Amino acid sequence: MGRQNPHPRKRRRRPAGNNRDPPNPKTDREDDMKRFFQPIAAGLATALLALTPVIGHADGMPEKTLSISTSGKGGAWFAVGTRVIREVEKANPGLVTQVQTGGGLTNLRKIQAGQADIGMTFAFAAPMAYEGIAPFKEKHDKLTYLGVLFPGYLQIVTKKSANITKFEDLFDKRISAGKIGWGGELMFRLMLDTYGMDYDKIRAKGGVINHIGTAQATQMMRDGNLDAIISGGSPPSHPKFAELSLTTPIDLLAVDGAGLDKIFAKYPSFVESTMPKAPYKGVDGGFRAIGGAVILVAKKDLSDEAAYSIVKSFYEGLDGIKADMKQLKEATFKAALSGNKGLPVHPGAAKYYKEKGLM
Template sequence: MMIQRNKRVVGAVAAMAAGILVASFGGDASAQTYKLMTGPQGGVWVPLGGTLKAMFEKAIPGATVQTLPGAGIANVKGVQEGKADFGFGNSISTVDAINGEPPFTEKATNVCQIANLYPQYFQVVVLADAGINKIEDIKGKAIAVQTRGNTAEVISQHILKAHGLSYEAMSKVNFMASYNDAAALLKDGHAQVFTLGTTIPASSVMDLATGRDIKLIPITDEGLAAMKKINAGYNKVIVPANTYPKQDKDLPVIGYSTHFITSCKLPEDKIYAVTKAMATQVADLAAVNKAMAKLTPKEMAEDIGVPLHPGAAKYYKEVGAL
């Protein structure tokens, strides 16, 4: 009898542990915890993640959403590997994951699309007194980029390559965990160049501008053409005049799209619920990032080369967006 009872206890403990594991990875257990990967501090993905956390917890009864720091490439890997249930992504790098292109080593099969959100701006910010007027002038300077492998860090390598440069041509390359830390390097004079991919105006750049005069370096048509040879998903977007202090004209920069991804394994009804919540509460998202103020279900459903989750597709078909 004692052995039988012990087996029952062990079985109960194992079942409980399994339940916790399932819940922590977005399973359909009674106490559901979903993991949502956001972005580096100083970017817009962190506050957007907080808004989506509250939104999703209302949309899925009994759910708890845990937000975690991340970045475009890291988020795709997190969802693919089952370490996260949701995440923000960048169109260029997520499509690379789907196709198994570098920096990914195999095709992502567990990454599904929920919605396109807004354009991203790859910004090359420099100190105004650093003597930098074009990308080629970065040669020999100290540069601050994201942690290796993150989307903006990869784009930093691409933009240097497109202009005949590399990290080896820099006096120093600083790999920073957050945009705020990168901006602090420039503020203290330890670097002259800061690259980031986020919305505009970026809070970290605005903070830097309170202590130092800065300017953005535009992309030329030739530079854009060279970038598109590296990744066809790059395009040109405009940073309007007066976005940042002392910016007196429109500036063209490299652009791509931010979108929202999920595990393809999550139940259709759950993803239907969160997709509907996002589409019907755009005003709450736009309060964090005004670039989404006019976002429509049709734009959210636009094909970017990432398969739609069946739950998202069900909602978009229901409202005539597909």
């Protein structure tokens, strides 16, 4: 080991309370600027956070999410509902949306229960739900009207080889009536009632009633296991029926005039229409038919801004939508209020219609 210094030098200590470095004019100025600007920066940050919902949603919707209830995947309603909500997304960047499956009656129940924000249904079914008329067991008072999406038709798709030429021919056949909760299924039951028939009487005659979706029904018809498919409120260019017609000869059943007269007399909410010509390969069309507008409804507590944005996005984007979706080729803004048979119009939608001179 080296020799230690017997007289080490003692380090000087600064007096207590004098630990600051010598003054530095540049550093002091920077500190003063920080103290000046920090409160301003904090205030700006708070203001920007307050403005975020407006900046994030171009139409000023307070909602961060929006759900629409449609019908089965692969069907016309699901495709239309998806496109409607995409138009709303364009006007409201950052909005998170959800397309749900459902049905014409199911959607009304979901909105009443708070399980969907908006939904597609039939013009004839909405007032039944609102007033609590069977098959609805209670008043659905949380429903409001937004607008018409497109005119629909009750389509009875038949396999040509089944030789179904009149409504009564269905009574001993294998039928897909649609899922329980679908509007078309209700329409078919009401029609059967007009003829003094029901599902049990069809089964007693040897017929079969299936409650399945459109995709499964078209496949069963293609495989030879189904004679007729009931589809209510569909546009005349239902994608699954168009696809089916390419491989399987099909037809659309035209209900005779006397039968239609009885149906319209008993159920005035049904609308008389004319089926468009040549809706599918090998199908003539052009006959008198049962029609019913497919409408969009909303929960009562949807914000006025959201309802306004939805109808504005749809109708002002309608030309582009129609160019992409032939299902909506008959949709018009002038018919927006024609499908309301007794629901209160949502105030946000009413504001838009008043601005455009429709109310």
